[in-house]
Amino acid sequence: MSSIATVLEETVSQIRFCVDDVELAKNLLPVNDALPQLEEKLGRNIITFSHEKSLKLIVDAYVHPLAHAVHSAFSDHRPLVLTPDIIWITIAQGFAQHVNNNAEKLRSHFVQHEGKQKLVVEILEIPKSGQRWSDLIQDWTLQIRDHVGADLYRLIECTFSTTTPITQTVSHIVMMDTFQQYFDYEMRGICGIPDITLMGTVDDWQDIYTRVQSIAQYDLGWWTNRVLPICREFVKTASGNPSLSFWQAIYKPKKIYGGELITGWLAELFPYLKYSVTEIPSVRNPILSIARVDLTVDDGISPKSIPIGLSQVPVTFILPNNKYNLELVAGFLGVCQNEGGELKPEIGWALRQKEGWELKPELGWALQIQGDRFAELLNKIQREHITQVPIDWTKFEFGFDSVPKEIVQLLDRFNGATLFADSGHSWKISKYNNTFSDTCTMYKIAWSDQLNYQLNYHDKRVTNLIDLEDGRCIAYNSVSIIVLGDLVLRSDASDNEICQFELENVVIIAKSIPDLFERILQAKGEYYFDDPNFENIQ
Incomplete structure (x- = not known):
């Protein structure tokens, strides 16, 4: 039978007793500030700490502090203090390790769900005090309790006579560790508006x-x-x-x-x-x-x-010998802030020059050509894609009177081109050889109630502009509306009819030739009209 140790001091809440007959160490061990030691051990800065920054600990030996304390007490003949919290936290951490190592095997003992569920706590701002963090940690563990039951919650939580707010919070974090294979812990910031002033009657x-x-x-x-x-x-x-x-x-x-x-x-x-x-x-x-x-x-x-909140309206400015394009812009300019910090969207308007024109106030209302946006797009195509030599206008004596000016502008730069050639979704721009009427291909648009509503009879004859790699065609009509469709041979066309082919499954994909090229380049060559969210342009 083991002998009873000599009791040196005893109260209701503690007992001190002799263990080994050794000489008590006379000097204290060196200590350092606790916070820097913890940061060094973790390899990163600490945001919030449970103790005062003045807390000091003996120099870290990079082993478990319980083992370190027992080792130092044994080796250096120093007294040791143990509490229920110290021993239970050690055991609870071992329990957590077991659950994490056998999460799926033990799942049915703890939760009813598969995978992980999110446990969310909401905050107005990042907590600055340790107490606030302790409250949030308890919020998470109370949500754990709702899943695993009150018995398991009480099993892990420190509720001893020696338990302090700090050791209780530690037990809550150990609980979160125990069940982290079943839950994700999220903290979401809840923002808000202090007050709103609603003006108007x-x-x-x-x-x-x-x-x-x-x-x-x-x-x-x-x-x-x-x-x-x-x-x-x-x-x-x-x-x-x-x-x-x-x-x-x-x-x-x-x-x-x-x-x-x-x-x-x-x-x-x-x-x-x-x-x-x-x-x-x-x-x-x-x-x-x-x-x-x-x-x-x-x-x-x-x-x-x-949308950015700006309405834009084109305006034509006509002089005796020229016609120029301006644009009215109106809507929301931005957000104003007054001296009290109140925020208010600001409404206003402006008149701007269209790209390619520069307003010269000193010349009254005179405008100077600077090269329009379409020209910039054509320049980009010439720089980055495969283009042919420009058209030789000396071979064209007639046939271009009704050609859109953008086509003429394009042919001035190149006659035929392939955009995004090796991408698997190339765009082959048509080439013209003799008179425009001899070399351009015209199609008839197949009947469609929707298109019939949007286009009149004459608009349904369209001119080929681009062939796609998958066999579809892009064409434009007399008012430069751009359509996409599948090319099929007309069964009802006579030999002398201009339109031997027609386009089926037609959709309107751009409002003008410049608009089409803008969209092509913005989409980086992808067939943007194949996107599920694309809607037929009105």
Whole structure:
């Protein structure tokens, strides 16, 4: 039977006793600041620390501190202190290692789900205090408890007479470690708007509601049905009854908060989003097809997909001997900030010169040609793609009177070209040999109710412009609308008829020849019209 050690001191909460008959060490071990030691051990900076920065520890031996303490006490004849927390944390960490090493074998003992579930805590800002971090850590472990049960939660948590807030938080982190094969731990920042000033009278906002009702008749019900409830809330707010839940949901509602996507009702004010290839707002906003109550974090829209907020209108400036193109630009210029820090979108307008023209105020309204955007595109094609020599105009005495000026401009640079030749999606621009009427190929567009609505009878005869690698053709009509279609031999064409072929499955892919080349280069040669999000251009 083992003998009982001599008790030196005993209370309800502790006992001190003799172990070995050795001479007690008289000197203290050297110590260093705890925080730098921990940072050196981890190889990175510490953001938050459980203890005061003044905490000092004996010089780290890079072994488990329990083993280090026992070794130093044994070797140097030093007294040792142990607590329930120290021993239980050691055991709990061993339990965590076992669960992590046998996660799938033990899964059914702890959770009912497969894979990992996300456990999320929400914060307004990154916590600055250790106490706040402890609260967040407990939030995670309480969510673990909901899955593994209260018994396992209590099994791992330190709740001893010696337990401090620090050791309890440590036990919570050990618990997170134990079940990390079943859960991912996420902390999401919840941002917010301190206050909003809604200007305007009740009548102003009621007027907007009525206007939205009016535009619904133009095949816009799919949009206005979502905008009208928003307008009703504006009226209520202007009447002195702002709904807190409505305004908190303007950008990222709490229940679908996360990531960089806009999930709030702000997204519903934009019926069309930018098509990724052309940057033109032609794609219906997908969020409008999902009931707001069914929206998830992944259903939001990217801020970069929203149109830039500027309306652009071409204006023709006519002088006695010349005609020039300008453009009116209006809408949202940017965001203003007042001295109080309030932010407000600023509305304004401008008149700009079209690319290729420079306004000379000192000459009144005179304009000077600088080379237009289409010329820049043609220059880029000549630099980066395979082009043929320019056309020899001396061989063309007639036939070009009705040719679009852009085709003439193109032929001045090159007569025939292949864009993105080795890409698997090349674009072969037609070449002309004699008179235009002899060498250009004309097609008839196959009947289509949609195209019949968009094109008149004469527009349905089109001229070949580009052959694609997959056999499809791109052609333009008399007003330079660009179409794409499958080339087929007409069964009803007579031998002397100009259009021996017709285009089937036709879609409008650009509004002009320059627009087509702009899209081709923006898409880096990809057949942009094959994208599932591409919509027939109106």
